[in-house]
Amino acid sequence: MLPSSLQARLKRAPRLVVAPVGLGFGQDALTEWARTAGRAVVHHPNDVTPEPTLLVARKRSDLDGLPSGWTLEDVLMLHERDATLNESDWRSGLSRAPIEFAESSFREAEGWPRALELAARVSPDAPSLAAHPLVQSDLRRLLPAGTRDLAVRVAVTPVVVPAVVPLLDVSHAEVAELLDLGILFDVGDGPRLPSLLRTVLLDVRADVASSVANALLDAGRLREALDVLAEAGDWNGYLGLLARTSKASQGEDALRASLRRVPEVRREHPGALYLSGLLARVRGEFAQAERCYQAAAEHADAHLAPIVHNARGVTLALQGRADEALAAFDAATRIAPLASTIAGEAWHNRGGLLLQASRFAEAEASLREATAAFRASGDEAREATTLQLLGTFYVGRGLLPEARAAFEDALNVLARLGRGSTALVRANFAEVLCLLGDLERAEVQLEVATRTLGSAPDARAEGWTHLNTALLCVTRGDLDAAERHLRGVLLGAHRERSLLAEAHLLLARVHRLRGETDLAVKALQGASSLGLRAQLEAAVLRGEGFEEVQAQARQEEARLELAVALLHGSGSSELREALDLIRAHRMYSLLSFPSHASRLVTLAEEDEGVRDLFPLHLRLLGAFSVRFLGREVRLADFPTRKSAALLLTLALGPGRVSREELAERFWPDAKNPASNLQTAVYHLRATLGASVVRSERGLLSLGFPVRSDLAALEDALANAERATPDERLRDWPRLLRSAGRFLPEFPEDFEDRRAAAEDVVRRLRLDLAEAAPSTSDLRLQLLRDVIADDPYDVTTREAVIALYTARGDLDSALSEREVLRRVERELRG
Structure with a gap:
């Protein structure tokens, strides 16, 4: 039987169809199709004629000899995956069998066409296909002469990765021979036997199973490593590996499937008890989970013990039993290897719990330990996650330079990792940059986050990107744009409570800054879960209650909120303390609000350094x-x-x-x-x-x-030689975005600066155009901007003509050429 998707393709088949070489992958069904369609069936490329033909090669290497002159349109080269049946096709092929048999046989055979032929011939009461004598006899005969011993040795592993080959008592050349003969096939993740054939041939070699599993694990093939251990009956190894790699986030079905393979007599193994605890936790049965963890901890070995203590700590924390949870995390960190993922997880969880308890110094120390453990173990993904939490912690404490360093480290780690979206990290980093008053860099981070979301959508990251874009707009005084972004958050797809609360809080500030008190009060109701920060906004709205907010901010070590509350205080000492906080922690965004700035600038007479804060x-x-x-x-x-x-x-x-x-x-x-x-x-x-x-x-x-703005462009031009093309493309468009003529409202003044200033803009545009892709819209716009300032710039006009020509836009190129000729005539007089 052929898959329905393949049948549809064969209706439009070209002159030559090449069957898969893999054993049992539909060659008989394809041969029947060819003969019904009046096609010739040949077994070697030398026999192929110009007539419609099916080539059923006996070796993959034979396909290297396809006659020359055949184009891609002339040949349909089928792969084993093209002939593999999906579950729907499989059920159709067993339409008279009980549905349970169809489902179980499909799982066992993984859609291998040869297995469907056999499943149709055996009794549905058979416990498994592989155990049926008919299946065993047929599949052993399927192997070409002289290959059975090799295939049996290879059957020890579900997939043949290079490191496994020496452990199987076979050579790489012999593996290549099995692949050439079609006994092995490769769908992109390594050569393997058809699963049912492997099960029939499998002669468990307990002496090599552990080594093979370790080699597979080193190659990143966890599922296959577990299969090898389970097939060999190495339940200590299986449960130990499963315990080290299983997570509650896998969900109930996956955890049940892992436990299902474990024999009843092994269910009291510490690893099995740990997995049972995970399953109970996923189901919300915390008391049962704790009992399982306690039982597992009694006999857990050195590898499993810290894992169990960490999991128990998570379960206790979910029940609100913070002190017991901290004790469990402490137990995990004491016995976990320093350079291990589990040490990092336990420190991370401990830090998060301490944050909730407002034990900030201990929390910071724990998160730093977690970062170090993840870094030492090479777990960069979790290292980045902990750095993000550390950055968020610093923001909450008003430690803005420290927060910036943490988010920069997180982005650097993710860049080295080369996978995973950075949109959420960049959105949160943008918040820090806004609070630091570095609005240009914040805008860059938000732009990159938005571009990232365009190729990798993420509703949560999109929500936080809109929120912090709104924060940037508020800081710049663009309240209308801020409200548009906030409405997008509140009406968006992601309904995270903290995100919505933050949006309501910022919306309340927008309404307050507009003088819309009633709307501000209404918006603030949605931010009540934010505690101190919502209390501060309410105090600003009322114009009173700042002493209580100051006291609470001191207790929570919330420096940013304390600085804002002090700025609304009535005494000069409060103003001075606010200034000291702003300087120490670079809370320069507070200086962008007129009400704050007008008060602080009064200190300039007694403190000359204050002037530097207000350029x-x-x-x-x-x-x-x-x-x-x-x-x-x-x-x-x-x-x-x-x-x-x-x-x-x-x-x-x-x-x-x-x-x-x-x-x-x-x-x-x-x-x-x-x-x-x-x-x-x-x-x-x-x-x-x-x-x-x-x-x-x-x-x-x-x-x-x-x-x-001119000084910023002059700095960019001065440093142009040190800037890479990527850095120019990232930073310079923002600098040039609003660059116009030099002081157009003062046409008769500052003539000594005008020519030099406009030359800076021109040179920067030309340098950026050089860095931009040769036919890009950015390059075209930059060249047009140069011409707009100097219509007689012949060289730049020629560059525009060359760009249009390279694009194949000959009409525009000819039009520009006509303009250039007129300009040249005018220049000649």
Whole structure:
């Protein structure tokens, strides 16, 4: 019988169909199909003719001799997997047999076509196909002469990995011969015998079973290693390996299947008792699980004992018995090998439980021990998981630099691992960067997370990415965008309670910042599970209750919440303490909110270092604006254009400028230019919210650091040689995204800087275009931006024409060529 999917393909078969070489994989059924269809049936490529033909080769190596001149469209080369029957086809072939027999025989044969022919001929009462004399006789005769002894030796292993071959008393050449003859077949995971044939041939060799199982385990073939041990009756080895590798997360069905193979007399083995405990835990039967673990611990060997203690600790923790759980985890960590996965798991679980108990110093120490154990054991996936938990712990304590280091380490570990999605880690890392005030890097992490989700969807990671994108928007003052992202979280597919609570808390802040008190109170109701953080937001809404929040924050070592509560306090000592916390832990996002910044900046008179916390962020490339003390000020917000020009002059100048020079420059015809200058200085203070201009011995300068979009581009260009193409493609598009003409609202001013500034933008665009893929949209857009600034740039126009030509877009290339000719005519005059 042929699979229904293969039958459909054969209806459209090309001139030559090549049957699988593997023994019993439908060659007879294919031969019958060919003859019914009027096709020739041959057994060697030399006999193939141009007429429709079925080639049933006796060796795989024979297929190397297919005649030349055949194209892919002319040949259907079938693999053993193409002829393997699925369960539906199998049931159809045994339609008259009881359903139980059809199901059990399918599991035993794994869809091997030859086995279906035999199953149809034996009694449904047979305990198994492999035990039936008819099946045994037929399958032994199926083997070519002289190969049976080799096949019997190979049958010890379910799959022939290279490390197993020497243990089977066969050579690699003999394995290759069995594969060539079709006795072994390979579906991509290693040569193997058909499962039913292997069972019939299997002559248990207990002396080599343990070595074969270890070799399979080293090759990452856990299931096959367990099969070898069970078949050899090595129940100590089987249960020991099963105990080391089984997890509650496998689910009830998998755990039941593992236990089902264990003989009744072995059910009191410590490994079996441990598995029974896992099964009971999965079913929520915690008392039974604990009894099983206690019984297992009494006779567990050195390998199993820490596993049992750790599992018992998890069960106790699930019951709320924290002290007993900690004792169990402690027992596991004392006896587990230092460089082992189980040591890492026990330390990790201990750390998580201590976090819940607010025993933060002990929790941190445990999580660090877990990270070290996972690293030493080579378990990088779990190392990354613990680093993420450690980073989350640091965020909760307001230890932001430490949190950043933990998430960076987690991303580095995942990068080395080369598998698994990083979207959730990046989303959480973005939160840390937001709190640190590093908004540009936070945006990069969120963009990468979003791209990752595009290729590997994950509803949970998507929810946290939207949440922390909303946090970024709030920090930047874009409340409408923040609300859109938060609505996406609240209406999204993932319903994790903590995620929804965080979304409600941030939505309450959005409404509060808009002055929508009633909506804020309503949103806050969904965040009550967040405890202190929800209490803090409620206090800010009410404008009272900060002393209670401060006390609770100190008790929980929640430094970030304490700093916010102190900023809302009434005393100067509270303000100073808040400043010390912000500096010590780099909580620079707090400085982006006007209410916080306006209070802290008052300390600048007594503490010069405060000024460094509040740079003047100037936008020079495009519409002029200043971001200072959490507010964005545009040109229209300045009382006079000259007050804005004064700010720019001091920001762009080489240093301090004399009053006389400034007065003469801006008010050359005024009766009292010095008075006009003083008025402009006053306007700057009123507009920006602080005395940004300093005067010393008749010289004026800015009293706060200056940052600008132009300076960021200049830094990127200065470091261009050290940046890899990937780094340029990652970082530079963000820098260039909003880059426009230099101070277009001041067309007659700052001419000494204009040409140089616009040249920086041009060079950076061209460098980035060079790094971008040769026919990409990014490269095209960058080249067009260069031309938009300089329509007479002939070289860049030629690059655009070359790009269109490489894309095969000849119409656009010709159109651009016409424009280039007009430009060249204009240049020639």
